[in-house]
Amino acid sequence: xxxxxxxxxxxxxxxxxxxxxxxxxxxxxxxxxxxxxxxxxxxxxxxxxxxxxxxxxxxxxxxxxxxxxxxxxxxxxxxxxxxxxxxxxxxxxxxxxxxxxxxxxxxxxxxxxxxxxxxxxxxxxxxxxxxxxxxxxxxxxxxxxxxxxxxxxxxxxxxxxxxxxxxxxxxxxxxxxxxxxxxxxxxxxxxxxxxxxxxxxxxxxxxxxxxxxxxxxxxxxxxxxxxxxxxxxxxxxxxxxxxxxx
Amino acid sequence: xxxxxxxxxxxxxxxxxxxxxxxxxxxxxxxxxxxxxxxxxxxxxxxxxxxxxxxxxxxxxxxxxxxxxxxxxxxxxxxxxxxxxxxxxxxxxxxxxxxxxxxxxxxxxxxxxxxxxxxxxxxxxxxxxxxxxxxxxxxxxxxxxxxxxxxxxxxxxxxxxxxxxxxxxxxxxxxxxxxxxxxxxxxxxxxxxxxxxxxxxxxxxxxxxxxxxxxxxxxxxxxxxxxxxxxxxxxxxxxxxxxxxxxxxxxxxxxxxxxxxxxxxxxxxxxxxxxxxxxxxxxxxxxxxxxxxxxxxxxxxxxxxxxxxxxxxxxxxxxxxxxxxxxxxxxxxxxxxxxxxxxxxxxx
Numbered sequence: 101x102x103x104x105x106x107x108x109x110x111x112x113x114x115x116x117x118x119x120x121x122x123x124x125x126x127x128x129x130x131x132x133x134x135x136x137x138x139x140x141x142x143x144x145x146x147x148x149x150x151x152x153x154x155x156x157x158x159x160x161x162x163x164x165x166x167x168x169x170x171x172x173x174x175x176x177x178x179x180x181x182x183x184x185x186x187x188x189x190x191x192x193x194x195x196x197x198x199x200x201x202x203x204x205x206x207x208x209x210x211x212x213x214x215x216x217x218x219x220x221x222x223x224x225x226x227x228x229x230x231x232x233x234x235x236x237x238x239x240x241x242x243x244x245x246x247x248x249x250x251x252x253x254x255x256x257x258x259x260x261x262x263x264x265x266x267x268x269x270x271x272x273x274x275x276x277x278x279x280x281x282x283x284x285x286x287x288x289x290x291x292x293x294x295x296x297x298x299x300x301x302x303x304x305x306x307x308x309x310x311x312x313x314x315x316x317x318x319x320x321x322x323x324x325x326x327x328x329x330x331x332x333x334x335x336x337x338x339x340x341x342x343x344x345x346x
Numbered sequence: 347x348x349x350x351x352x353x354x355x356x357x358x359x360x361x362x363x364x365x366x367x368x369x370x371x372x373x374x375x376x377x378x379x380x381x382x383x384x385x386x387x388x389x390x391x392x393x394x395x396x397x398x399x400x401x402x403x404x405x406x407x408x409x410x411x412x413x414x415x416x417x418x419x420x421x422x423x424x425x426x427x428x429x430x431x432x433x434x435x436x437x438x439x440x441x442x443x444x445x446x447x448x449x450x451x452x453x454x455x456x457x458x459x460x461x462x463x464x465x466x467x468x469x470x471x472x473x474x475x476x477x478x479x480x481x482x483x484x485x486x487x488x489x490x491x492x493x494x495x496x497x498x499x500x501x502x503x504x505x506x507x508x509x510x511x512x513x514x515x516x517x518x519x520x521x522x523x524x525x526x527x528x529x530x531x532x533x534x535x536x537x538x539x540x541x542x543x544x545x546x547x548x549x550x551x552x553x554x555x556x557x558x559x560x561x562x563x564x565x566x567x568x569x570x571x572x573x574x575x576x577x578x579x580x581x582x583x584x585x586x587x588x589x590x591x592x593x594x595x596x597x598x599x600x601x602x603x604x605x606x607x608x609x610x611x612x613x614x615x616x617x618x619x620x621x622x623x624x625x626x627x628x629x630x631x632x633x634x635x636x637x638x639x640x641x642x643x644x645x646x647x648x649x650x651x652x653x654x655x656x657x658x659x660x661x662x663x664x665x666x667x668x669x670x671x672x673x674x675x676x677x678x679x680x681x682x683x684x685x686x687x688x689x690x691x692x693x694x
Contacts, residue, residue, distance in 0.1 A: 107515035111501065114512075118503050185499035192463045193516035194488035345467050 101202075104195025108203025111186075112176070116211065127169065127215040131161045131222055138283065139226060148285055151314065155230065158223045159310035160282035163244060165219055166212040167280075167302055170245035171273055173208035174252035178265045181256070187344070197341045201253050201334065208249025209242065216241055230313035236323075237312035243326040244305035250333035257340035281306035301329050414441040416490075416568050416599040417462070422471035424457050424623075431457045433623040434471065439616075441567070444590070444600040446610035446631075448684060449620035455603040456496065458620075459572050462601075463493050476567050489517065491568040492561030496576060498553050500560075502546040506537060509545060510560055517564035531559040535589060551582035558589060562598075569598050573605040587613055611635075611680040621688040634683040642682050644674040653682055 116123065135157065142153035181187040190200050220232060231237065255272075259265050280302030286294055297303050304322040311318040417439035424432040432454045439445045447455050460466035462473055464484050473480045476490035501509050507528060514524040532538040535555040545553065554574060561569060571590065575583040583606070590613060594600050604610045610617050611631050619626040619634075627634065639655030641662040646652075655678060656662040666673060 103515055103518040107512050110515065111504070111512050114508055115501070115503050184502065185495060185497045186501060188465055188493075188495055189499055189513070190516070191465050192488060192491075192493045193513075194485045194518075195516055196485070345465060 101196055101199045104193070104199030105203045105206070107193075107195070108190065108200050109206050112173070112204065112207030113210065115176070116207070123211070123214070124218060127165065127218045128222060130168075131165060131219045134161055134283075135222065135226055149314075154226055154228050155314075156285075156310070157283065158219065158226075158228050158230065159313040160306050162216050162219050162241065162313075163280070163302060163306040163309045164277045164282045165215040166241050166245045167248045167305070168273060168277065169215040170208040170212040170247075170249040171252045171269070172211060173204055173249055174256040174259075174268065175265055176207075177204060177253065177256035178259060178262060182262060191345065197338050201250075201337045201341055204253045205246065205249040205334065205337070208252055209245040212245030212249070213241065231315040232313065234312045234315070236318060237309060239323065240305060240308040240312060240318070240326070243323060243330060244302070244309070246330040247301050247305070247326055247333055250330055250337050254333060254337035254340045257337070257344045276300050276302045279303075281310075301326060415439065416441050416443075416476055417445070417601060418474045419458075419462075420472045422458070422461065422473055423469045424454070424461060424466070425469045431623055432461075432469075432471075435620070435623070435625050436471075437618060437625060437628055439599060439601060441599055442594070442597050443615045444594050444602060444613055446614035446617045447601065447603045447620060448607065448610050448617055448680075453620045454623045455620055456572055459493075459570050459601070459603065463491060463570055464488060489564070490566060491570055492564065492566035493570045494554075494557045494561045494572065494574050496572040498550075498557065500545045500553060500556060503544065505542050505544055506532065506548075506556055507541040509556065510541075510563055513560045514563055519564060527563050527565070531563050534562075534592075535559040551578055551585070554578060554582075554586055555589065558586070558593070562593065567599060569593060569600045571600060571602045573603055575609065576605040583609075607681045607684070608679070617680065619684055619687050626687050631680050631683075634687075635678050635680060638683040638686045639678045642676055642678045644676070645669070646672060653685065655682060655686065 135154065139154040139157050146153045148156045177187070223229070251272075255268055256265070259268065279297055280300045281297065282302070286297050286303055286307070289297065304325055308318040308322045308326075415438045417437075419438070420436050421434045422432055422436070423430070423434050435454075435458065447458065449455050457466065461468045462475060462480060464480065464487070468481070475487045478486040478490065480487050501512070504512075510528040510532070511524060514528065519527065528541075529538060532541055535558060537552060537556055537559065540548065540552070545556065548556065558569075558571075558574065574590070575586050578586065587609065590600060590602070602609070602613065604613075614631055616628060617631050617634060618628045629637075639657055641656040641659055643654045643656070643662055643665060644651050645654055654665065656665065662675060666675065
């Protein structure tokens with residue numbers, strides 16, 4: 101299993117290495133625009149629990165970016181499957197489905213952590229430095245990226261074309277990015293709206309990433325929930341990879 | 347006017363190209379020497395023979411060689427919703443043989459390869475590679491074969507050596523073996539000087555050679571080649587053929603679905619004709635051609651060109667003497683055999 105995992109992961113890392121300049125630029129653009137448009141525009145006039153909006157926004161952007169970058173592995177899998185036919189190379193190799201899924205999920209998580217690094221560096225230019233040394237902060241990012249990378253691998257096996265892939269982003273990732281507690285505190289919404297929004301995994305990830313970045317001890321139930329969702333999505337990915345043989 | 351286009355030397359070339367080795371599996375005489383009657387030489391409409399009656403029987407019954415069979419397929423079927431792609435095919439391929447699998451588009455060639463290599467699930471029937479069942483022992487099976495797909499499935503953004511390295515890792519090869527086998531195989535396919543080049547910078551022929559090298563790097567006992575020369579010019583194609591022969595000479599069993607029918611004629615020890623998901627006949631190219639005839643006359647009949655086959659040259663000359671239209675006289679080739687067995691042209 102380990103060799104298969106390493107081979108799949110290494111391939112993604114080598115490709116990422118070849119595209120790293122482009123990737124870093126892509127990872128920087130959206131957070132930079134959000135920070136300029138929302139962070140500067142709000143200034144110090146809006147404060148949440150004693151924090152400026154810029155301080156509030158950066159953990160949200162970290163949650164959002166780690167989600168989108170982890171999920172972006174689905175586009176790469178999709179291209180490798182339908183355009184380059186690389187997926188067949190893995191299917192015909194003596195590796196387990198678990199090794200393939202784990203390799204792709206790890207690749208998605210790697211991209212997510214790089215994007216988080218980019219946001220932290222950009223944040224420094226906006227004079228925002230939070231409690232990034234907290235291991236629970238990094239654990240929350242890890243779980244968030246695990247959830248969305250696993251979902252990405254599963255869905256990449258279900259789609260039948262490149263067009264279906266962009267639909268997934270439009271219907272799953274974009275609404276979640278805006279509603280998952282990234283730009284506003286969910287607790288200020290009406291209860292019925294909160295009930296719906298707390299169904300989204302990103303809401304839990306945003307909450308704990310923000311709490312740990314602010315030095316607040318987070319509720320462990322959010323971690324547990326993210327871990328359970330991540331494992332379920334991983335199992336879904338395994339099933340989808342197995343079924344992709346038809 | 348009678349036009350004689352005589353492709354003399356074709357068989358001489360074939361004989362030069364074909365290596366001769368003692369192969370106990372070479373078909374003795376599958377269907378006896380009956381020449382299927384003169385009427386059957388008329389090509390179109392000739393009755394297909396059943397696979398069972400035409401699979402060379404001697405090696406199949408011989409227990410001594412039973413252990414040596416590398417591919418064994420029993421009543422394999424595959425259905426996709428309303429399409430019955432494979433309708434119970436059965437055959438065996440012994441060790442070291444180059445087995446060509448021939449049929450028109452949609453006959454089920456790629457489906458068979460995809461099932462054998464674990465890319466698609468069978469609907470029913472069984473298959474074994476190197477003695478291991480393709481689904482029940484899939485990981486063991488996958489160590490037995492190398493696969494060259496019809497489409498170029500290389501990582502274009504990676505270098506040649508990176509592509510090889512990833513493949514080696516998938517097969518759990520040690521770092522020493524990875525380096526050694528990669529260098530050896532790249533030298534074998536004449537790409538060792540380009541190993542730091544990105545795949546997207548290579549020509550079509552180089553990519554095909556790299557795919558073959560990659561499929562061979564873990565020393566498989568069986569090599570599946572699904573139209574390995576598609577899209578290549580004649581010169582490169584012949585270079586790939588020579589490479590395929592070289593690989594077979596190392597003792598590798600090769601399962602080839604050719605894009606060009608002459609590939610099977612030149613390379614194969616045995617050929618299977620597949621049509622509409624069924625095996626029509628299996629035999630050596632020579633026997634298949636002999637069963638069709640020796641000489642062919644292409645006669646233009648309205649919009650169609652209908653070939654007529656003859657056992658001897660005097661028979662063909664007698665026929666020509668009675669005709670007033672334009673004709674082409676040539677030697678029978680494997681495409682004629684396919685035509686005579688199935689009544690269809692091979693458009694791969």
